[in-house]
Amino acid sequence: MIRRRVTVQPILGVHPGLILAVLDVVGLAIASYLSVVELQGGVPQCGPLHGCEQVATSAYSRIGGVPVAVYGVGLSLVLLTLAITWWRTNLYVLLLAHYGLSLAGVIFEIYFLYVQLFVIGAVCVWCTSYGLSLILRFVIALVVWLRGNPTVIEEPGSG
Amino acid sequence: MSRPPTQPTSRRERRAQARYDRPAPQRKKIVRGSATRPAWQSPLVLTSIGALVIGAVIIFVAGGFKIGGPGPLELPETSYSGLAVDGETVGSPTAPVVMEVFSDFQCPACKLFYVEELPSLLRDLVQPGLLRIEARDIDIIDRGGSTESLELTAGAFCAAEQNRYWEFHDLVFWNQGGENVGDHDAAFISRVAEAAAVDMTAFNACLARGDIRQPIVDRTSAAAADGIRSTPTLRINGQVIVGVPLYDQLHAMIVQLAAQASPSPAPSASPASTTQPSVAPTPAPSGTGGGSPVPS
Numbered sequence: 001m002i003r004r005r006v007t008v009q010p011i012l013g014v015h016p017g018l019i020l021a022v023l024d025v026v027g028l029a030i031a032s033y034l035s036v037v038e039l040q041g042g043v044p045q046c047g048p049l050h051g052c053e054q055v056a057t058s059a060y061s062r063i064g065g066v067p068v069a070v071y072g073v074g075l076s077l078v079l080l081t082l083a084i085t086w087w088r089t090n091l092y093v094l095l096l097a098h099y100g101l102s103l104a105g106v107i108f109e110i111y112f113l114y115v116q117l118f119v120i121g122a123v124c125v126w127c128t129s130y131g132l133s134l135i136l137r138f139v140i141a142l143v144v145w146l147r148g149n150p151t152v153i154e155e156p157g158s159g
Numbered sequence: 160m161s162r163p164p165t166q167p168t169s170r171r172e173r174r175a176q177a178r179y180d181r182p183a184p185q186r187k188k189i190v191r192g193s194a195t196r197p198a199w200q201s202p203l204v205l206t207s208i209g210a211l212v213i214g215a216v217i218i219f220v221a222g223g224f225k226i227g228g229p230g231p232l233e234l235p236e237t238s239y240s241g242l243a244v245d246g247e248t249v250g251s252p253t254a255p256v257v258m259e260v261f262s263d264f265q266c267p268a269c270k271l272f273y274v275e276e277l278p279s280l281l282r283d284l285v286q287p288g289l290l291r292i293e294a295r296d297i298d299i300i301d302r303g304g305s306t307e308s309l310e311l312t313a314g315a316f317c318a319a320e321q322n323r324y325w326e327f328h329d330l331v332f333w334n335q336g337g338e339n340v341g342d343h344d345a346a347f348i349s350r351v352a353e354a355a356a357v358d359m360t361a362f363n364a365c366l367a368r369g370d371i372r373q374p375i376v377d378r379t380s381a382a383a384a385d386g387i388r389s390t391p392t393l394r395i396n397g398q399v400i401v402g403v404p405l406y407d408q409l410h411a412m413i414v415q416l417a418a419q420a421s422p423s424p425a426p427s428a429s430p431a432s433t434t435q436p437s438v439a440p441t442p443a444p445s446g447t448g449g450g451s452p453v454p455s
Contacts, residue, residue, distance in 0.1 A: 062341060063221045092202075100206040100213075107214025108221070122345075145203055 008090055009147050016144045017087025020098060020137055024080035027133045031072030034126055038067040044126050051122030060115045068112070072130055075105055079137065092145075099141035105134045232354050235329035236278045242285060246319040249281070250291030255420035256284075256413050259293045259394040261382055264311035264331050265300040265338045266390045272403045273332045279406055289417040294328060297379040299390060305339035310366075312375045314348045317365035318357050326355035396420065 011019060037044045038056055046052040055061055061068055079098055086094035109131035116123045243251050262269035284290035296315055298308040311331055318327035330351045336342025352362050365371060382392075386399075393400040393409075396416050404412075 060221070060341075063217075068221070096202055096206050099203070100210040103207060103210035104213040104217065107211065108217050111214075111218045111221070142203075 008144065011140070011144075015087050016140055017083050017095075020083035020140055021080055021087060023133050023137045023140070024076050024083050027130055027137070028073065028076035028080060030126055030130045030133070031069045031076055034069030034130075035067055035073050038069060044124070046125055049125045051116070052124045052126060055116055055122055055124035055127060060112070068127075069130075075101065095141060095145055099138065099145055102134055102138035102141055106131075106138045109134055232330060232350060233333045234354075235326075235333045236274075237281055237325070237329050238278075239281070239325055242281065244322060244325060246322065247294040247296075247315075247324050248291060249325055250285045251288045252291070254285075254288055254291040255417040256290045256396055257293060258290060258396075258413070259295050261295045261297055261387045261390055261392040261394070263297060263300045263308050263390045264315070265308045265335065265343065267335065267338075268403055269391045270332045270335045272391045273329065276403075276406045276409065277329070279410075283410060284413055290413055294324070295378065295382065296328075296375070297382050297387070297390065298375055299379060300338055302339055305341075307339060307341075307343040309372055309375060310345070310348060311343050313366060313371050314352060314362075316371055316374070317362050318352060318355055320365055321357050321361065323355045323357045327351055327357065330354050 008015060008017075010016070034044055034056075038061070044052045044056055063071065079101060082094050082098040082101070085091070086098065112127065113123075113131060116127070239249060242249055245252075260272075262272070280290065280292065285292060294315075296312045298312055301308045315324055315327050315331070318324050331343075334347075334351070336347070348366075349359070353359060389401060391403060393404070395413065398416075400409075
């Protein structure tokens with residue numbers, strides 16, 4: 001079995017996988033809060049900012065009857081697993097998977113931000129924070145891949 | 160290359176010997192770039208394409224036909240020009256027949272009644288002064304944490320404070336969405352209110368008031384106590400009709416009641432009569448069950 005590993009250059013002296021994992025935990029925390037609140041029939045608290053109630057009670061906040069935040073929890077868990085595994089193994093397919101999934105998430109976040117701004121007429125700061133963390137994760141994965149791409153090490157696996 | 164003739168003695172020689180003896184397949188191979196593949200076949204590009212497709216599918220599923228946002232509101236066929244309108248009431252205060260309409264803004268059978276029969280009722284019976292219609296919006300459809308009926312009714316109450324109740328009311332029914340699926344959210348209520356030409360500043364201030372929703376709860380409880388079990392329910396000079404009556408029969412009944420009525424109309428707050436209605440309700444559309452039952 002051939003395994004491919006990407007040569008990794010640290011970011012600020014830290015393995016990028018660890019940075020991605022931390023951002024995934026941040027996203028997981030935000031999505032978990034929104035999920036718990038919405039599944040209990042409540043609305044998230046925005047503090048002095050407003051708009052969470054309108055977004056959370058809109059038809060766009062659910063897909064198939066399930067709050068969008070629940071899908072965010074699932075995505076964050078998968079991304080966190082990929083980031084940690086990549087951090088420990090440097091297997092480049094894991095980085096690619098993290099990049100691809102975060103890109104799909106970013107595309108949805110762009111759509112959701114459009115809906116908030118131009119359809120619902122309100123912005124949920126929690127949702128936007130999650131989206132920003134996702135964009136950051138996507139950018140980091142992309143940069144790491146581009147910086148590590150020229151040198152790919154092939155070696156036979158134990159199998 | 161020939162094998163070294165003697166056994167290694169120094170550390171350097173032993174390392175060199177070990178490198179020499181290592182099987183070839185275990186050596187790491189450094190591959191630089193992907194010179195044999197076209198750029199569009201690189202893993203990054205292929206992954207990006209896959210992610211774009213996945214993202215597009217998610218958006219399609221999530222937004223469905225809402226990707227471009229909701230379309231323009233359908234305008235009701237009703238006209239209140241020249242009619243006496245007072246909050247939730249339309250028609251002459253001295254009309255001989257008073258029809259109370261118990262309805263829920265999310266009730267599809269109520270939509271059927273209003274869309275199909277209200278324009279004709281206004282033209283044929285309210286305008287000549289035979290009928291006064293008093294709307295009695297109640298909240299019986301909200302379930303599972305949904306507050307759409309409650310919020311729609313609160314919006315109607317706030318519109319009534321500006322005497323724009325019927326414009327708001329009709330816009331909601333003409334553009335009614337599904338039950339408890341999020342179609343009647345705050346954005347929808349705002350769009351309807353704007354289309355009804357209410358003062359949005361006062362409207363939003365009204366919606367934010369803490370006391371605007373309690374009368375809806377009280378009215379719903381009072382209706383249930385009066386035996387109002389589903390919507391729409393009509394109470395015409397005390398006679399109760401459950402469901403959507405055929406227009407011709409409803410028209411004939413009101414004309415007959417108007418002819419029989421004394422100059423002073425029956426009080427609207429009179430308790431529900433046990434008199435059986437003389438008109439048969441219209442079969443409700445599939446899925447409505449003839450109206451929306453009050454949850455037990």
